[in-house]
Amino acid sequence: MRIEQEFFDAYIALYRPYINRANSILTTYNLYSSQWLILKDIAKHGTTTLVDVSRRRQIEKSTANKVVRHLLDLGLIQSEPGADRRVKHLTMTADGELLYNEVGGKMHEMQHDILQDIDQEQLEEMIAALEKMKI
Numbered sequence: 001m002r003i004e005q006e007f008f009d010a011y012i013a014l015y016r017p018y019i020n021r022a023n024s025i026l027t028t029y030n031l032y033s034s035q036w037l038i039l040k041d042i043a044k045h046g047t048t049t050l051v052d053v054s055r056r057r058q059i060e061k062s063t064a065n066k067v068v069r070h071l072l073d074l075g076l077i078q079s080e081p082g083a084d085r086r087v088k089h090l091t092m093t094a095d096g097e098l099l100y101n102e103v104g105g106k107m108h109e110m111q112h113d114i115l116q117d118i119d120q121e122q123l124e125e126m127i128a129a130l131e132k133m134k135i
Helices: 003-029 033-045 050-057 061-073 094-114 120-132
Strands: 077-081 088-092
Touching: 003 033, 003 094, 033 050, 033 061, 033 088, 033 094, 050 061, 050 088, 061 077, 088 094
Parallel strands: none
Antiparallel strands: 077 088
């Protein structure tokens, strides 16, 4: 087997179990990984727009819209009209910030547990290698 295939097989073998483990945490908060990633994006960037979220997360605007609607329904984010009424500004609510901090702590613990046998230097090298990939 070629090394490239081994790399992607190893990636896929890691990805699904990671998402399943993350979802086991997130479902207790009525969230899924796609919703968590958008909530994290809004927390990281502060006031933002749906278009910016979809661009950063590399997802279709319609998909981002469905996820944002769910987060709005849960009261985790709010939407305010901008100067251009077609643009809505998304921000975290107080409830969203509380949930983000609580879930973020649990996600950090899970990630720390997964990476416990990898030292800092190895982790930095893996991150650098992944950032070099262009898809």
